[in-house]
Amino acid sequence: MTDELIFLNFFFLGRLFFREMGQSLFGTPPHAKNFWARFLMGFLLVLFITPLSLSLFYFLLYIIFLCLDSLITPKAERQRALWYAFTLLLPFATCIGQPQLAPLSKNFQFAVIPYLSERFWLVLLGFILTIKEGTIIIRMALNNLRTVPFSEENKETDKEEYERGKWIGILERTFIYFLIIFDQIGAIALIVALKSLARFNELNKRTFAEYFLIGSFLSLLVAAVPAVLVRLLW
Structure with a gap:
């Protein structure tokens, strides 16, 4: 469960810092720099989740959700609300019920990670x-x-x-x-x-x-x- 929580934290941290509210409220197209900032933020998953194969799996999920979240912006107000709800709930729906594929370990992680x-x-x-x-x-x-x-x-x-x-x-x-x-x-x-x-x-x-x-x-x-x-x- 910890790996899924780390993935969700980084995905929503990206939305917190680099997703414009106007995208959901008014249909404002996202800035390219914010998209790439969120993309680069996804690489942190490699440092926080082990083994490498599992971190790459979550990074791929991250990129898929990032593209859905950033590249599609409905114009109609009702459609924007529905799309926002979809992109908000989809990461949770994907993570719920996943087996614990690998526990946290010290490999490729900062020393502080085992204490979180x-x-x-x-x-x-x-x-x-x-x-x-x-x-x-x-x-x-x-x-x-x-x-x-x-x-x-x-x-x-x-x-x-x-x-x-x-x-x-x-x-x-x-x-x-x-x-x-x-x-x-x-x-x-x-x-x-x-x-x-x-x-x-x-x-x-x-x-x-x-x-x-x-x-x-x-x-x-x-x-x-x-x-x-x-x-x-x-």
């Missing part, structure tokens, strides 16, 4: 998913529901508020995720209360209140589901 347990890779994977993938899922839902913050001056999307909301959501999901991991669920109420208090005056506006509430509930859900699954699996 399966639990470490599992927690890291869940955390990666709550950051980038969680943001994309929330943005897709808000865009689909047409619940985005608008500027009162020009009646267009308030990009500054939208960007602030993204980073607030990332911090919120980070706290919620690790609070669940460390079995401190009661402290989540404090995070939600502080966030609501900071935006209390703005909740008088209906459009902002809808954006805030839907975004907050989705953020809580997106952080809680991976955390609960990690707790169940370890």
Whole structure:
């Protein structure tokens, strides 16, 4: 199971650092430099998985998923959402049920690798998913529901508020995720209360209140589901 977790971590780390959100949200074509950065990142699998034949097998899977993820960008909003869900779930579906072909060993690995347990890779994977993938899922839902913050001056999307909301959501999901991991669920109420208090005056506006509430509930859900699954699996 550890080899599959390492593969999933590197695949989603590549999506975290080098995949533009606009590709899923607006159909923006990916930049070539990001594709090649993710491609080169796949070579790290050779250093983390042994024997060499097994690492090459996972590298081949990595390249296949990378091409599906990067080279196909549907234009229609509904098709983009379905394709995003497919590329998100396909790596998991491929890894589930695979036999343990080879354990971690010291061959061709850094000395630190033997000390990184399966639990470490599992927690890291869940955390990666709550950051980038969680943001994309929330943005897709808000865009689909047409619940985005608008500027009162020009009646267009308030990009500054939208960007602030993204980073607030990332911090919120980070706290919620690790609070669940460390079995401190009661402290989540404090995070939600502080966030609501900071935006209390703005909740008088209906459009902002809808954006805030839907975004907050989705953020809580997106952080809680991976955390609960990690707790169940370890």
